[in-house]
Amino acid sequence: MQRPHWFGGISCQPSLSPPANWSGRTLASNCWEGGVGVVGENVQKAAGPLQLCAGESAGVEAGIHAMRELFNDVDNEGVFLIDAANAFNKVNRAAVLWNVQFLCPSIKFVLINTYRAASRIFVADNSSKCEEFSSREGTTQGCPLAMAMYAIALIPLVKELKALAKQVWYADDATGADTLKNLKTWFDTLLVRGPLFGYFPQPKKCVLIVKEDKEQLAKDLFKGYGIEITVVGKRHLGAALGSEVFKKEFIQEKVAEWITQINLLSKFAVTAFSAFTHCLQGRWTFVSRTVPNAGEHLAELERAIRHTFIPALLGRPVSDDDRELLSIPARFGGLGISNPCTLAPLALGFSQALSLPLVKLILFKMILTRRSFEVIKRTSN
Numbered sequence: 168m169q170r171p172h173w174f175g176g177i178s179c180q181p182s183l184s185p186p187a188n189w190s191g192r193t194l195a196s197n198c199w200e201g202g203v204g205v206v207g208e209n210v211q212k213a214a215g216p217l218q219l220c221a222g223e224s225a226g227v228e229a230g231i232h233a234m235r236e237l238f239n240d241v242d243n244e245g246v247f248l249i250d251a252a253n254a255f256n257k258v259n260r261a262a263v264l265w266n267v268q269f270l271c272p273s274i275k276f277v278l279i280n281t282y283r284a285a286s287r288i289f290v291a292d293n294s295s296k297c298e299e300f301s302s303r304e305g306t307t308q309g310c311p312l313a314m315a316m317y318a319i320a321l322i323p324l325v326k327e328l329k330a331l332a333k334q335v336w337y338a339d340d341a342t343g344a345d346t347l348k349n350l351k352t353w354f355d356t357l358l359v360r361g362p363l364f365g366y367f368p369q370p371k372k373c374v375l376i377v378k379e380d381k382e383q384l385a386k387d388l389f390k391g392y393g394i395e396i397t398v399v400g401k402r403h404l405g406a407a408l409g410s411e412v413f414k415k416e417f418i419q420e421k422v423a424e425w426i427t428q429i430n431l432l433s434k435f436a437v438t439a440f441s442a443f444t445h446c447l448q449g450r451w452t453f454v455s456r457t458v459p460n461a462g463e464h465l466a467e468l469e470r471a472i473r474h475t476f477i478p479a480l481l482g483r484p485v486s487d488d489d490r491e492l493l494s495i496p497a498r499f500g501g502l503g504i505s506n507p508c509t510l511a512p513l514a515l516g517f518s519q520a521l522s523l524p525l526v527k528l529i530l531f532k533m534i535l536t537r538r539s540f541e542v543i544k545r546t547s548n
Contacts (some may be wrong), residue, residue: 203410206273207315209343209460213271214318217325220338221318229522230335230342231406233529237333237344238408244381246408247332247343247350248401250372251356252337256305259365263320270322272297278316304365314338332341335529337404339366340524346383351388370394374401386400406457418454418464424453426471433479440480444503455511456518462511469508477504 178424211221238246262284264487267275286302317338325336331344332353343353372391377385379398386396400409400417407417428447432439451468455461463543475486494509495501498534507508519526 171312173418174401197265204270209271209273209434210318213506214322215325216525217334218318218321218336218487219525220314220336223385224316225518225522225525227337227404228457229520231404231408231528232352232519233526234335234342234344234403235408235525236530238376238484240532242346243333243344244347245344245350245375245377245385245464246403247354248374248376248403249341249343249354250369250374250409251339251341251361252367252369253305254366255308255313258305258317258320259363260304262364263316266323267316267319271319274312274315274319279311280315281310292308293396320364321366323347324357324360325358325368327358331356340401340404341445347385347388350495354392358415359514360370363402365441404457405453414458414460415464418458418461421451421454422465425468429468429471433476440502443476447502448505452510452514455507455514457515459515460511461515462508465507468505472507 207222213225216223219230223229234246237243264275264279264282267278286307288300288302289297291297291298293327306316310316312387321336321339325334328334332343334341334343335351336342341357342351345353348470354368357366358370361368373386375389375394375396377396377398382396382398389396398410400407400413402408404416407414425447429443432443432447444515451461451465452495455465473485473490477490492500492505493502493504494506495503497503
């Protein structure tokens, strides 16, 4: 029996209608999420430290810190950021369902029972009509199993590539760091082997960040690929990777966006407090946790918070003592409206301390793989 999905407010079975208290979730979805929680540790072990979408604590931040460390290493000439085409919808479903039986047996039954038959998806418009689609490849959008399934899907590919260059993956976002020669070999192999697993890199959307003295060599090696080659930097997993100039421009662009949003929220006074503390504030907190010295560029943001948002919230200007009191967490009597300038160095330290074990494991795995590969190469010769 094919499993129904809810899309556009209706079931994948047209004869059914959503319950009166429907909130966009089904009992099955909750059960599946619970199942993923039970076997989550097994999925993490199967995926390993180089695929960070399997549920590791601070996985994104660990990937950012590890890649920054590799970029600053004198032995590495560049960092390759890979962009794949519509990855979750194109992953090879048949290959996943076969490989999961050996890579992560504890989750094989739920994945096979969920994805062995094509899913019928019904999408409704404003009228009573709906269109039916058949999902035969990739993961079904909204499925709680999608991230775990995708992590398992790319395990063979990640293992095949790890001897060619240092790498970190977060779902379909692959990042390699090494000499340009090794990165070319790694990328060429990815272009050939990736499609077998449903991973289709898009060279025109890929970015190679290189050291300044290696720019011409990179252009010669990757001539005809259509990739973007830069010595400045690029956005990596929501953070900035590259030169100090790029990091400054990245943060300043973000600050301008955040100030605009703060000014908009200030018009709604008290009703905006929840949006500020639970959503907007988390955006610069993440940047502070992942970009060194971010606090140096957040002064304008703090001025907008202090002189626009807080006065609109309280109905009066605030003194230095008021501002310090309001930055205290609510559980200690404040409002939790932190000062981004003073929070930034603390946030970075917390992130580095939290992700340090995983960062070390990522780097150790890379070194161990490279040494093993060199030993095998020397032995074969």
